[in-house]
Amino acid sequence: MSAVCGFVSLVGEPNVGKSTLLNRLVGEPLAIVSPKPQTTWNVVRGILTAEKGQVIFVDTPGLHQPRDLCGAHLAAEAKRARAESDLVYWMADCRKGAVVPPEFDPGIVHSVPSFLVLNKVDLIEKPALLPLIDYFGKLGPFREVVPVSAKTGDNVERLLQATWSYLPEGPPLFPADQLSDQPERELVKEFIREQMYLFTQQEIPYASAVKIEEFREREDGRKLLIAAVIHVERDSQKGIVVGKGGEMIKKIGIAARRRIEAFLGTPVYLDLRVKVRDKWRQNKDSLREFGLQP
Numbered sequence: 243m244s245a246v247c248g249f250v251s252l253v254g255e256p257n258v259g260k261s262t263l264l265n266r267l268v269g270e271p272l273a274i275v276s277p278k279p280q281t282t283w284n285v286v287r288g289i290l291t292a293e294k295g296q297v298i299f300v301d302t303p304g305l306h307q308p309r310d311l312c313g314a315h316l317a318a319e320a321k322r323a324r325a326e327s328d329l330v331y332w333m334a335d336c337r338k339g340a341v342v343p344p345e346f347d348p349g350i351v352h353s354v355p356s357f358l359v360l361n362k363v364d365l366i367e368k369p370a371l372l373p374l375i376d377y378f379g380k381l382g383p384f385r386e387v388v389p390v391s392a393k394t395g396d397n398v399e400r401l402l403q404a405t406w407s408y409l410p411e412g413p414p415l416f417p418a419d420q421l422s423d424q425p426e427r428e429l430v431k432e433f434i435r436e437q438m439y440l441f442t443q444q445e446i447p448y449a450s451a452v453k454i455e456e457f458r459e460r461e462d463g464r465k466l467l468i469a470a471v472i473h474v475e476r477d478s479q480k481g482i483v484v485g486k487g488g489e490m491i492k493k494i495g496i497a498a499r500r501r502i503e504a505f506l507g508t509p510v511y512l513d514l515r516v517k518v519r520d521k522w523r524q525n526k527d528s529l530r531e532f533g534l535q536p
């Protein structure tokens with residue numbers, strides 16, 4: 243039997259569990275999981291290589307209202323990823339009951355093979371599940387309706403097994419030991435954004451971009467030096483991220499450094515600073531500089 247290789251898009255409203263499922267499928271924390279919606283910034287691709295072949299999972303940002311250039315760019319990326327994939331996982335949160343998921347796109351369900359993935363089944367009683375499976379099965383021409391818990395891993399293996407037959411035959415696109423096509427520094431940026439989000443509990447991350455200025459081994463010691471700058475749009479935002487006497491940035495830095503060290507498996511010296519750049523989200527050069535637009 244020859245190997246298969248293809249792309250699977252994870253689509254669903256913020257907080258439905260896309261990042262959790264992607265991490266579960268790949269077995270590594272590649273994507274940021276957050277109790278609050280909309281922290282996934284770039285399209286995160288997770289790569290799974292097994293005997294049957296290779297799957298490249300794409301966790302797209304939501305198609306929230308484009309409020310500016312940056313939002314429009316995210317929405318365009320998400321749309322393209324869906325239309326070009328071999329299979330789409332349409333995710334629904336089973337606690338929301340029998341309602342059409344907000345990101346649902348019947349056009350794509352008809353043109354691209356689709357599964358309805360009913361997530362968070364650990365949070366509802368078994369008898370409540372059957373009517374939901376019935377409802378979603380009638381919502382569109384889904385090849386499968388798969389109830390899962392991305393959090394506990396329940397039924398995720400079945401989801402994966404059902405996936406292989408929708409992927410085209412072909413050699414792997416990535417080396418078997420590669421887990422993501424995002425360079426390490428992209429993931430480092432994501433880790434910093436994640437901690438900033440968790441600590442500030444504000445809309446800051448959307449108005450901020452992290453730029454890695456240095457990423458290198460230091461001559462003297464064993465620690466990897468990472469220098470990063472968080473660019474925000476206003477002094478008030480800088481005030482929040484820096485905090486009283488620099489306490490907030492210190493907390494963000496320590497937590498982010500721990501995440502980065504765990505991921506890279508090496509001690510890290512993280513130099514984290516905050517700068518204000520007026521209206522950077524309206525500026526094409528800034529978007530390009532921060533890697534948010536080609």
Ligand code: GDP
Nearest residue numbers: 257258259260261262275276277362391392393
């Ligand atoms: P995303 O915005 O779609 O990427 O959602 P996340 O993966 O960031 O998850 C949002 C929240 O839902 C996080 O607090 C997750 O821990 C939680 N979550 C995700 N999947 C499950 C699940 O299957 N069961 C439960 N109980 N919580 C989940």
Ligand code: MG
Nearest residue numbers: 260261274282
């Ligand atoms: Mg996410």
